[in-house]
Amino acid sequence: MEGNIARNRAQLSGKLTNVLDSRSLTYSHKRLASILKKGMTVLDIGCGTGAITRGIAEVVGPNGRVIGIDSNPILIEKARQTHGETPGLTFETGDIYNLTYKGQFDIVTSARVLIWLSDPLKALQMMKDATKIGGRILVADYNHKKISWKPQPPPSMISFYSAYLKWRSDAGMNNAIADDLAHMFREIGIQNIIVTSQHEVSNRTDFNFETNIGIWADTASSRGIQMERDGYITEIEYTTTEKEYREWVTKEAQSLTMYMLAVEGVRTL
Numbered sequence: 001m002e003g004n005i006a007r008n009r010a011q012l013s014g015k016l017t018n019v020l021d022s023r024s025l026t027y028s029h030k031r032l033a034s035i036l037k038k039g040m041t042v043l044d045i046g047c048g049t050g051a052i053t054r055g056i057a058e059v060v061g062p063n064g065r066v067i068g069i070d071s072n073p074i075l076i077e078k079a080r081q082t083h084g085e086t087p088g089l090t091f092e093t094g095d096i097y098n099l100t101y102k103g104q105f106d107i108v109t110s111a112r113v114l115i116w117l118s119d120p121l122k123a124l125q126m127m128k129d130a131t132k133i134g135g136r137i138l139v140a141d142y143n144h145k146k147i148s149w150k151p152q153p154p155p156s157m158i159s160f161y162s163a164y165l166k167w168r169s170d171a172g173m174n175n176a177i178a179d180d181l182a183h184m185f186r187e188i189g190i191q192n193i194i195v196t197s198q199h200e201v202s203n204r205t206d207f208n209f210e211t212n213i214g215i216w217a218d219t220a221s222s223r224g225i226q227m228e229r230d231g232y233i234t235e236i237e238y239t240t241t242e243k244e245y246r247e248w249v250t251k252e253a254q255s256l257t258m259y260m261l262a263v264e265g266v267r268t269l
Contacts, residue, residue, distance in 0.1 A: 005118070006116065006171040006172050009116075009167065009168065009173075009226060009230075011226075023048075023052055024051060025054075025056055025059070026055065028051075028052055028111065029109070029262075030262070031140065031262035031264065032056070032109055032262070033055070035107070035136070036056060036059040036060060036107070038060060038061045038063065039060060039061065040060045041066075041104065041105045041106050041107075042060060042065070042067075042105060042106065042108075043069065043099075043101060043105045043107070043127075044056060044069070045069050045070075045094075045099075045109070046069070046110050046111070046112070047068030047070050047075075047076075047079060047091065048075050048079070049078045049079050049082065050080075050091060051083075053066060053079070053083065057087070057088050058086065060088065061088070062087035062088050066089045066090075067091070067092060068092070069094040069096070070093065070094070071094065071095055071096070073093045076091050079091045096110070096113070096123045097122055099126040099129065099130050101129075101130035102129055103132050103133065105130055105132060105135055106131075106136065107135060107137075108127045108131045108136075109137075109138040109140075110123075110140075111141070112141060112142065113139075114141050114181070115141045115142055115173060115174065115175070118172030121187065124137070124139070124185070124188055128189075128267050131267045133269070134266065134267065135266070135267055136266055136267075137190055137266075137267065138262060138263070139263050140262040140263075141263075142258060142259060142260050143175070143259045143260075145175055145176045146259035147161075147257070147259065148255075148256070148257040149253070149255070149256050150254045150255045151254065153248050153253070154241075154244040154247075156241040156244045156245070157216065157244065157248075160224070160241040161216070164227065164232075167226075167227050167230060167232045178260060181195075181263040182195055185263060185265045189269060190266065191265055191267075191268045192266040192268075193264070194263070195262070195263050196261065197262075198261060199257055199259055199260055200257070200258040202255060203255045204253065204254050204255065212256065213255075214245075214249055217241075217242045217246045220239075220241040220245060221238070221242045224237075224238025224239070224242070
């Protein structure tokens with residue numbers, strides 16, 4: 001039951017889908033970008049609309065093989081339309097808990113995915129199984145409890161964010177998963193673990209600052225609808241949060257740091 005709740009709550013809608021298109025391999029999955037080589041086979045799980053996956057395919061080249069998987073068929077269709085002609089790249093609708101690949105890939109990766117799951121350990125085992133012996137599993141994810149705004153955003157956002165974390169944790173999601181990943185890797189026998197800080201820092205001086213820090217206004221408008229439906233917030237509360245936060249972004253905000261780690265290891269058995 002918990003798994004179904006998490007699956008439903010993870011569904012993207014509204015303005016949040018726009019952030020998927022704006023991501024790139026270089027800026028949004030930096031550790032992966034640094035270890036890719038020509039000719040590699042890569043499985044990208046939770047690929048969304050395929051922006052990062054296309055970047056992977058361009059690096060490994062036409063002699064490589066890249067598969068992007070997402071559980072949302074609408075996002076997969078958009079990925080195919082936008083990036084489907086890239087050599088060596090295919091997109092498939094699939095479930096991280098039921099991967100059919102066994103020992104096929106040099107790298108199996110996911111970014112910002114396990115934090116939305118009620119059973120991330122099972123998902124990680126599936127990722128390991130899909131990896132070749134000697135291949136690498138790489139997960140990049142957040143610890144939402146360690147977010148940092150400067151200065152503090154309006155009280156409406158602080159309240160919304162607290163409700164948001166509870167809405168997630170009540171569905172079995174681990175809000176602090178970034179800091180638990182290395183232990184989870186060891187638990188299922190992944191070896192040679194490397195942890196790399198990948199914190200996403202947005203500063204007022206950045207050209208795309210308002211877009212990046214504005215993700216939490218988009219979260220209020222998009223997730224707010226779901227949270228109201230589930231009884232965690234009222235429409236007045238989430239619409240007020242969005243309005244006041246956008247005003248704060250324009251007038252007062254200086255920085256946002258999203259705490260993220262990239263954790264990787266090798267399948268040896």
